[in-house]
Amino acid sequence: xxxxxxxxxxxxxxxxxxxxxxxxxxxxxxxxxxxxxxxxxxxxxxxxxxxxxxxxxxxxxxxxxxxxxxxxxxxxxxxxxxxxxxxxxxxxxxxxxxxxxxxxxxxxxxxxxxxxxxxxxxxxxxxxxxxxxxxxxxxxxxxxxxxxxxxxxxxxxxxxxxxxxxxxxxxxxxxxxxxxxxxxxxxxxxxxxxxxxxxxxxxxxxxxxxxxxxxxxxxxxxxxxxxxxxxxxxxxxxxxxxxxxxxxxxxxxxxxxxxxxxxxxxxxxxxxxxxxxxxxxxxxxxxxxxxxxxxxxxxxxxxxxxxxxxxxxxxxxxxxxxxxxxxxxxxxxxxxxxxxxxxxxxxxxxxxxxxxxxxxxxxxxxxxxxxxxxxxxxxxxxxxxxxxxxxxxxxxxxxxxxxxxxxxxxxxxxxxxxxxxxxxxxxxxxxxxxxxxxxxxxxxxxxxxxxxxxxxxxxxxxxxxxxxxxxxxxxxxxxxxxxxxxxxxxxxxxxxxxxxxxxxxxxxxxxxxxxxxxxxxxxxxxxxxxxxxxxxxxxxxxxxxxxxxxxxxxxxxxxxxxxxxxxxxxxxxxxxxxxxxxxxxxxxxxxxxxxxxxxxxxxxxxxxxxxxxxxxxxxxxxxxxxxxxxxxxxxxxxxxxxxxxxxxxxxxxxxxxxxxxxxxxxxxxxxxxxxxxxxxxxxxxxxxxxxxxxxxxxxxxxxxxxx
Numbered sequence: 001x002x003x004x005x006x007x008x009x010x011x012x013x014x015x016x017x018x019x020x021x022x023x024x025x026x027x028x029x030x031x032x033x034x035x036x037x038x039x040x041x042x043x044x045x046x047x048x049x050x051x052x053x054x055x056x057x058x059x060x061x062x063x064x065x066x067x068x069x070x071x072x073x074x075x076x077x078x079x080x081x082x083x084x085x086x087x088x089x090x091x092x093x094x095x096x097x098x099x100x101x102x103x104x105x106x107x108x109x110x111x112x113x114x115x116x117x118x119x120x121x122x123x124x125x126x127x128x129x130x131x132x133x134x135x136x137x138x139x140x141x142x143x144x145x146x147x148x149x150x151x152x153x154x155x156x157x158x159x160x161x162x163x164x165x166x167x168x169x170x171x172x173x174x175x176x177x178x179x180x181x182x183x184x185x186x187x188x189x190x191x192x193x194x195x196x197x198x199x200x201x202x203x204x205x206x207x208x209x210x211x212x213x214x215x216x217x218x219x220x221x222x223x224x225x226x227x228x229x230x231x232x233x234x235x236x237x238x239x240x241x242x243x244x245x246x247x248x249x250x251x252x253x254x255x256x257x258x259x260x261x262x263x264x265x266x267x268x269x270x271x272x273x274x275x276x277x278x279x280x281x282x283x284x285x286x287x288x289x290x291x292x293x294x295x296x297x298x299x300x301x302x303x304x305x306x307x308x309x310x311x312x313x314x315x316x317x318x319x320x321x322x323x324x325x326x327x328x329x330x331x332x333x334x335x336x337x338x339x340x341x342x343x344x345x346x347x348x349x350x351x352x353x354x355x356x357x358x359x360x361x362x363x364x365x366x367x368x369x370x371x372x373x374x375x376x377x378x379x380x381x382x383x384x385x386x387x388x389x390x391x392x393x394x395x396x397x398x399x400x401x402x403x404x405x406x407x408x409x410x411x412x413x414x415x416x417x418x419x420x421x422x423x424x425x426x427x428x429x430x431x432x433x434x435x436x437x438x439x440x441x442x443x444x445x446x447x448x449x450x451x452x453x454x455x456x457x458x459x460x461x462x463x464x465x466x467x468x469x470x471x472x473x474x475x476x477x478x479x480x481x482x483x484x485x486x487x488x489x490x491x492x493x494x495x496x497x498x499x500x501x502x503x504x505x506x507x508x509x510x511x512x513x514x515x516x517x518x519x520x521x522x523x524x525x526x527x528x529x530x531x532x533x534x535x536x537x538x539x540x541x542x543x544x545x546x547x548x549x550x551x552x553x554x555x556x557x558x559x560x561x562x563x564x565x566x567x568x569x570x571x572x573x574x575x576x577x578x579x580x581x582x583x584x585x586x587x588x589x590x591x592x593x594x595x596x597x598x599x600x601x602x603x604x605x606x607x608x609x610x611x612x613x614x615x616x617x618x619x620x621x622x623x624x625x626x627x628x629x630x631x632x633x634x635x636x637x638x639x640x641x642x643x644x645x646x647x648x649x650x651x652x653x654x655x656x657x658x659x660x661x662x663x664x665x666x667x668x669x670x671x672x673x674x675x676x677x678x679x680x681x682x683x684x685x686x687x688x689x690x691x692x693x694x695x696x697x698x699x700x701x702x703x704x705x706x707x
Contacts (some may be wrong), residue, residue: 015049015171023145029139032278033126038166051164052173060343061319072110073122083110086133097322104131104253115151130253130704159594175278198286207231216285253274283303316344323466333468334364347438354434387435390423394432396455397423398446420444426462485545491520497705499678501686513540514648514700519555527555530646531581531703543575559583559596563631570624579623596633597625602650604667608641610668644704650697678703
């Protein structure tokens, strides 16, 4: 496998490097849809880089996936396992937002792409609803092999200095041709289709019409040239109905035949039957005789322009509504809006603004450059601009052309090279809190129905921003409390070099019970402590402060006694939370240390010669369980040049992995770090942990080097 990957890696760069491997994996597994997500260095967002078997317009809502999101691919990375969804019932139970947007029968597998602990991205494969509810052993092996091959390609590309990075949109991989045909055979196929009753046409993988018979064109009321290369709902406004695109998406995802009936104005009923496979969809079109008389009136023609039609907009807005329920901060809301809204509205640019201290601040934008945004940022709420006007009045404004905008706001100057705009107030609890600006690169008449839809969209975003603002306020409070409970600085102790780090959990409230401390006892002795209170909330943080105080109060006593006294305090308080702790008494004159632990991960010692050793002192019970628990101590040598690493379980905990194995792996990384200064060493250990997508717990570490 490595030889094959190496040969491929040398032949190209960019996502296309992964294309042969993905197609081969889809052939082996029988998957009809494949997607490769990449995790750019230093980011916590997966980006779709390679896509096959489904149009980008349908997959666009999942073009960016935060590692903390509740989605199959994000869960696969965080939990380092294959996520399998074998039925619609299981999809609805585990991912209700996804099931709401895609109520079609299909099965799905998601897995992490990684090599030697480095997470490169994720793989998603999808099968028709006819697939069995369980993933066959051979399919699991094929998925594992595909992830290994993709990971090897990505690793070698990075090692060569040409890392594979995702583009603004994914690379679309066409499905393999079923078979090549000669021109005479192609003409015979056309003649055959023309002789059939009714009409027929073919849609390519992107939903565009690639073939249509003359009978079909007559039934549809337009010419063959007007249909070729267009999507049906774009060429035929009367197909701009939710049912048509819903049935199209059902065919794409389920790979099962489906049908619907539509009315061609004024009253011509037509039946459409869709037969899908990996190469596209064959559509049979037949007239429908209706003895009941004329059918219901056709839906109004949508306004001309490049905006995505109403059915597609509803699809994207439904996904946006679902994904905004998971947004956990203002920045998260802004990113999701910037990702989803352009696809649902056809807008080429947007700006999201909120009112702060009498000014309109731009908190996010898409399609505009930063220099242009800086000109409009912080506009006074007294200024005569469309964005301020819609905020202060709470009334949306729609301008189909720049001339329309200038009539309403004579001082306006065209600065963004756009041709039409919608200015939408963000209203929550009856009060405007900001503005959403959508810009279009061509004149865009806004039909009444579209205006109502965009106004509803603004209300949805306003509510999400209101919730996110409250979350951010709680986050700031939590971080302030956490900072107040942890040491502001470690004391200087002669004969010791120390460094400490704390990282809040990757998900949740951002506050926890992890703590560390260094206590100077006298000129030749000191104490080091580290602990972890159960939970990630204000109660855990408050209890952590009490534990630190108890350890401080008894520091200098034998380690076992320090832990025993702290334990009795916690059992008396009965907080309902348990605490792990490790306490070390450092005797610098004797070059030794005495350690005792209470259910805490084992410390790691790096000897002066570079060897590392996982210390395993006698285990003690967690603090706060049994008031009579005892905590035996262990004495170790601490000669000059020795480095002692104390840490909490967030540094090593990996879902499904053996704790001893990941601790040994940490010891190996500790040894490879060489003779770094303790500050650089702490940064290196924390950096390794930050690269793991599964990190969901606090991390605290304390490094102590004997000089």
